[in-house]
Amino acid sequence: MTGPTSTASSARVLICDDQQLIRMGLRMVIDSQPDLTVVGEAADGDAAIAGVAALAPDLVLMDVRMPGLDGLAATEHLCAQPQGPRILVVTTFDLDEYAYAALRAGANGFLVKDAPAEEILVTVRAVLRGEVMVAPSLTRRLVERFVLQAPASEPAQRRLLTALTDREREVLALVARGLANGEIAERLFVGETTVKTHLGRILTKLGLRDRVHAVIFAYESGLVRAGD
Numbered sequence: 001m002t003g004p005t006s007t008a009s010s011a012r013v014l015i016c017d018d019q020q021l022i023r024m025g026l027r028m029v030i031d032s033q034p035d036l037t038v039v040g041e042a043a044d045g046d047a048a049i050a051g052v053a054a055l056a057p058d059l060v061l062m063d064v065r066m067p068g069l070d071g072l073a074a075t076e077h078l079c080a081q082p083q084g085p086r087i088l089v090v091t092t093f094d095l096d097e098y099a100y101a102a103l104r105a106g107a108n109g110f111l112v113k114d115a116p117a118e119e120i121l122v123t124v125r126a127v128l129r130g131e132v133m134v135a136p137s138l139t140r141r142l143v144e145r146f147v148l149q150a151p152a153s154e155p156a157q158r159r160l161l162t163a164l165t166d167r168e169r170e171v172l173a174l175v176a177r178g179l180a181n182g183e184i185a186e187r188l189f190v191g192e193t194t195v196k197t198h199l200g201r202i203l204t205k206l207g208l209r210d211r212v213h214a215v216i217f218a219y220e221s222g223l224v225r226a227g228d
Helices: 022-030 043-054 071-079 097-105 118-126 137-143 153-163 168-174 181-188 192-206 209-221
Strands: 011-016 036-042 061-062 085-091 110-112
Touching: 011 022, 011 209, 022 036, 022 118, 036 043, 036 118, 043 061, 043 071, 043 110, 061 071, 061 118, 071 085, 071 097, 085 097, 085 118, 085 168, 097 209, 153 209, 168 181, 168 209, 181 192, 192 209
Parallel strands: 011 036, 011 061, 061 085, 085 110
Antiparallel strands: none
């Protein structure tokens, strides 16, 4: 683990990747910004967990395929911590099965390694603000590739749907079909703020942590099916 100490006003970032060149590239992008500071690097999941304990970063950029403890296992461990950092999974391919599993484990989004610097910074800042960074269209592709292979919905999941109002179920279905908040607002003839309010209530009622997990629930509960 290496890295400077951040200033009080900058967000602290830990980079975990087994490729030194990738770490160097990400460090250059992150450290070029006054509000972001790389406080450490790690080459595998064990080193990432140790780095989080020692350096208390706000965000971990986490590779998934690494020797030793992989990024998925490290993500599961860190997301189980009550005061753990936010996790942004860094993948080689945008439809990486391991990246999807990391999202289900609690990661806050994912980033493709060859993304432009501007996209990296936008994604990092969004995740630090508490957003889940998976584009709506990409969310649907992920779901169709992996979630739809899951077994039939459980009765408990279907029962949870009854806690939602008709409008909330409608919003959830549109989210699962890959529509952004603005598109949902246009479809339902309401304001975007209203859509955000509905989504917040959906997450609370279903006990879900973010939009990605809402999409997963919508498919796994049977509210939305392939081809809808």
